[in-house]
Amino acid sequence: xxxxxxxxxxxxxxxxxxxxxxxxxxxxxxxxxxxxxxxxxxxxxxxxxxxxxxxxxxxxxxxxxxxxxxxxxxxxxxxxxxxxxxxxxxxxxxxxxxxxxxxxxxxxx
Numbered sequence: 001x002x003x004x005x006x007x008x009x010x011x012x013x014x015x016x017x018x019x020x021x022x023x024x025x026x027x028x029x030x031x032x033x034x035x036x037x038x039x040x041x042x043x044x045x046x047x048x049x050x051x052x053x054x055x056x057x058x059x060x061x062x063x064x065x066x067x068x069x070x071x072x073x074x075x076x077x078x079x080x081x082x083x084x085x086x087x088x089x090x091x092x093x094x095x096x097x098x099x100x101x102x103x104x105x106x107x108x109x
Contacts, residue, residue, distance in 0.1 A: 003083045010072040021077045027070055034066040 041060045043049035075082045
């Protein structure tokens, strides 16, 4: 699946099942909520935080997919072609950071 395919799939789902997009502010809040759920899992699985007694196991992949879904919603409703935006972002990173990480002694090889 391409990013373009994903954007169309989400748009089709919203129009068929979701009735309409939530407004941009609501979707931004939902994105933060979903990112928080990813952070919660990361802190417990890879960090030093322990799960609370009785806390249900959460699926990291599913939570990341929730983040992606809401991010795609925001892109669709604000007219952002994520393929173009991502390609431009990679070009920026290559120009700005093309040598920076290679020469960073903190990263070591």
